[in-house]
Amino acid sequence: MAKQTFTTGQVLTAAQMTSLQQTAMGGGSTTAKTTSYVLVAADAGTTVAMNAAGSTTITVNTSLFSAGDSVFIQNWGAGTCTVTAGTATVTTHGSLALGQWEGGTLYFTSSSAAIFFDISQSAGMTNPMTTTGDTIYSSSGSTPARLGIGSTGQVLTVASGLPSWATPAGGGGKVLQVVSATYSTATTISSTSYTDTGLSLAITPTSATSKVLVLINQPHAVVRDTNAVGGYLQLLRGSTTVWEAIDATFTITASSTDTVLGLVSNISFLDSPATTSSTTYKTQGKATTTANNGNTRYQYDSRTSNIILMEIGA
Amino acid sequence: MDNHLVKAIKKLKPNSEFSFIEDNYATIKWDVLEGEAPTQKEIDAAIKEVKADEAQAEATKATAKAAAEGKLAALGLTTDDLRALGL
Numbered sequence: 001m002a003k004q005t006f007t008t009g010q011v012l013t014a015a016q017m018t019s020l021q022q023t024a025m026g027g028g029s030t031t032a033k034t035t036s037y038v039l040v041a042a043d044a045g046t047t048v049a050m051n052a053a054g055s056t057t058i059t060v061n062t063s064l065f066s067a068g069d070s071v072f073i074q075n076w077g078a079g080t081c082t083v084t085a086g087t088a089t090v091t092t093h094g095s096l097a098l099g100q101w102e103g104g105t106l107y108f109t110s111s112s113a114a115i116f117f118d119i120s121q122s123a124g125m126t127n128p129m130t131t132t133g134d135t136i137y138s139s140s141g142s143t144p145a146r147l148g149i150g151s152t153g154q155v156l157t158v159a160s161g162l163p164s165w166a167t168p169a170g171g172g173g174k175v176l177q178v179v180s181a182t183y184s185t186a187t188t189i190s191s192t193s194y195t196d197t198g199l200s201l202a203i204t205p206t207s208a209t210s211k212v213l214v215l216i217n218q219p220h221a222v223v224r225d226t227n228a229v230g231g232y233l234q235l236l237r238g239s240t241t242v243w244e245a246i247d248a249t250f251t252i253t254a255s256s257t258d259t260v261l262g263l264v265s266n267i268s269f270l271d272s273p274a275t276t277s278s279t280t281y282k283t284q285g286k287a288t289t290t291a292n293n294g295n296t297r298y299q300y301d302s303r304t305s306n307i308i309l310m311e312i313g314a
Numbered sequence: 315m316d317n318h319l320v321k322a323i324k325k326l327k328p329n330s331e332f333s334f335i336e337d338n339y340a341t342i343k344w345d346v347l348e349g350e351a352p353t354q355k356e357i358d359a360a361i362k363e364v365k366a367d368e369a370q371a372e373a374t375k376a377t378a379k380a381a382a383e384g385k386l387a388a389l390g391l392t393t394d395d396l397r398a399l400g401l
Contacts, residue, residue: 185335185336186335186336186337187333187334187335188319188320188333188334188335188337189333190320190323190324190330190331190332190333191331191332191333191345191346192331192345193331193345193346195333195343195345198335223317223320225321290324290330290331293317293320293321293324295317295320
């Protein structure tokens with residue numbers, strides 16, 4: 001009900017008590033407006049409801065209300081209704097522009113000043129998350145954006161002013177992972193073309209800037225009935241040769257049948273694969289000649305070869 | 315270190331180049347091959363020939379050695395006498 005001035009001894013009716021109760025509960029009598037409106041003193045304690053398709057205003061002037069008075073303002077219409085300071089001062093933390101189904105309480109702190117407590121029903125933030133582990137960050141101002149979960153071992157970092165998941169650099173020069181393998185299957189190569197020795201191992205670098213230290217020791221032998229024979233050895237990353245002996249790694253000068261020279265070749269090579277994909281390293285060998293039954297043998301007589309791959313942080 | 319498989323293949327295909335694993339015929343990979351690849355049966359037969367050739371060579375060598383030692387003995391010499399002469 002509108003603000004009343006009661007007098008001593010006045011008897012309140014049931015209707016007045018009901019109206020007072022409604023007002024106390026935030027409801028009460030409602031004055032529907034369809035055009036812009038200027039508040040009057042009789043609006044104190046009532047609800048002013050705007051219902052217009054177009055934009056409207058509700059203007060607040062001085063000397064109409066007392067400190068402690070309040071007016072409930074609602075906007076039912078599709079048009080924006082703006083609470084406008086006329087000669088009075090109106091402050092708010094929220095917005096004085098009310099969309100449809102929004103409203104608030106205009107509370108007077110004096111006859112010339114009011115605070116508008118916006119209870120507008122904001123649509124809230126649209127949740128950008130889609131997957132377990134997602135996080136939300138501001139991509140620009142108050143615009144939320146999704147950051148998908150990173151990979152195992154990654155850490156949250158900042159790139160170009162935005163958060164992202166990244167593989168830790170490892171501090172430089174630190175061993176990030178070690179893989180190793182052994183191989184004991186004898187491979188005989190009677191060919192002057194490079195052929196797989198059977199020794200291979202894959203590693204998946206955690207960072208494209210990492211280096212891979214390749215350590216290999218591989219027993220092999222050269223065999224020929226007569227005259228000299230040599231063997232070559234090369235290291236490949238995938239199908240790319242990254243290291244190659246520039247000359248025969250071992251040579252014998254034989255004058256008797258089935259002359260054999262056995263030894264162990266060692267390779268230490270620091271590679272820069274520049275990838276985070278699985279990368280396979282392997283060795284290939286060949287003989288300098290196949291005449292007089294010349295050949296080279298790797299893991300000969302089932303001797304064990306070793307390969308160790310170490311990822312070194314950049 | 316057995317070199318019989320290499321010798322057998324080269325005996326059948328002298329200009330071939332190849333590799334294999336653990337002396338296993340099924341793993342032979344040909345880099346250079348003129349004509350058809352020999353069958354395992356052909357290779358097995360060739361291995362026998364290689365071994366026979368080696369045995370024959372060893373026997374011939376032993377026979378020659380025995381004959382030489384016989385000739386030395388007929389002259390009243392031994393192999394130690396030849397070593398003493400620096401031969």
